[in-house]
């Protein structure tokens with residue numbers, strides 16, 4: 001059986017960061033990075049906006065400001081991002097303040113989906129030159145932690161330390177792993193909302209601030225803004241009870257691509273459940289399945305003009321006159337979000353959109369599209385026993401899947417923190 005001092009599951013930012021740190025500080029240490037995808041570096045492939053300000057991306061149950069900022073400094077020193085300039089924000093800040101809304105000034109960089117792919121190539125080549133074994137297209141399937149053995153779909157591997165960073169997409173693997181290895185966990189929150197798509201002229205703030213972070217009342221916020229060459233996409237999920245559902249998301253190409261004049265971003269509300277149902281995931285899945293049922297196996301889209309009048313959007317009435325741009329996620333089904341999203345959720349989202357339209361007038365133009373659902377699910381939250389997100393001796397669970405991050409830079413910081421703990 002092959003044996004490595006460190007095995008890392010997942011080549012996303014959390015996994016990469018841990019690998020770099022270990023190999024730089026312990027050159028020659030046998031290290032294997034494993035990813036189920038043939039070509040991966042996880043979420044670095046998606047848009048690659050990077051936020052370098054607390055608390056963006058840092059869950060507060062496992063980070064404090066000082067720790068996060070110290071790690072962010074190291075992330076920035078390594079990635080050397082080109083921080084985007086922000087301009088003319090005073091009038092938006094003033095309006096937001098009057099409405100009890102916060103506009104966070106976040107240090108940001110944006111590579112775009114194409115720029116992210118370039119970064120991945122450079123990082124993976126560098127890692128290999130440091131001696132890492134990078135195994136793509138191999139899936140971690142199970143763990144015999146008492147024997148320090150990881151079982152993949154191809155073989156068994158022995159490890160000294162195991163870092164598991166499978167991202168949000170790997171949450172069911174992580175869930176199973178926690179159950180079999182005996183890691184205690186508590187349930188996690190879920191973020192549910194809509195993705196908004198409109199013309200840039202209806203949301204002009206993006207010319208001055210690439211990904212504006214607004215925090216509204218009722219745990220509602222803007223998230224992941226994309227513009228200039230921006231598209232809405234869908235992600236496919238399987239439910240363990242059977243059935244397929246979709247969450248929407250968004251990305252953009254780098255500034256070198258021609259602009260399509262559109263912008264998209266998510267308006268999300270955080271939901272925390274306690275009893276009798278404490279599973280945010282089960283709740284989110286039901287919402288996703290319900291949307292897929294009414295959408296005929298696709299997400300729903302509705303023009304704001306139709307939503308305001310309380311009527312569904314239809315394919316025939318979806319374009320023309322005021323509805324003057326084509327949706328970038330053309331496969332979404334025109335429909336009625338009011339039939340799908342629970343009232344309390346929809347009220348909070350619509351309230352956030354109205355406040356935003358007062359701060360950046362134009363957003364609620366009749367042509368603006370709302371896509372539903374956008375769901376951010378996280379694995380149950382491990383109860384960490386030691387430094388660096390150690391769940392059991394020699395086992396570290398990090399990144400978005402384990403709930404230690406909600407974005408690229410915080411995932412990178414999480415990987416660094418696990419490496420620090422391993423390196424002592």
Ligand SMILES: Cc1cc2nc3c(=O)[nH]c(=O)nc-3n(C[C@H](O)[C@H](O)[C@H](O)COP(=O)(O)OP(=O)(O)OC[C@H]3O[C@@H](n4cnc5c(N)ncnc54)[C@H](O)[C@@H]3O)c2cc1C
Pocket residue numbers: 009010011012013014015034035036037040041042043044046047048049050051057138139140141165166167168169170173224233249250251398399400401405406407408409411
């Ligand atoms: C469309 C989209 C756009 C996004 N845009 C941004 C953005 O602009 N800025 C931002 O900060 N964040 C963005 N995010 C979120 C960001 O991608 C994540 O926060 C970040 O990538 C999390 O890093 P991670 O290392 O925890 O996991 P990931 O990056 O998800 O990486 C996990 C890796 O583990 C692999 N894996 C999973 N299970 C297994 C298994 N069983 N065996 C082997 N390998 C496995 C996966 O294939 C994947 O490569 C976006 C996400 C999406 C989906």
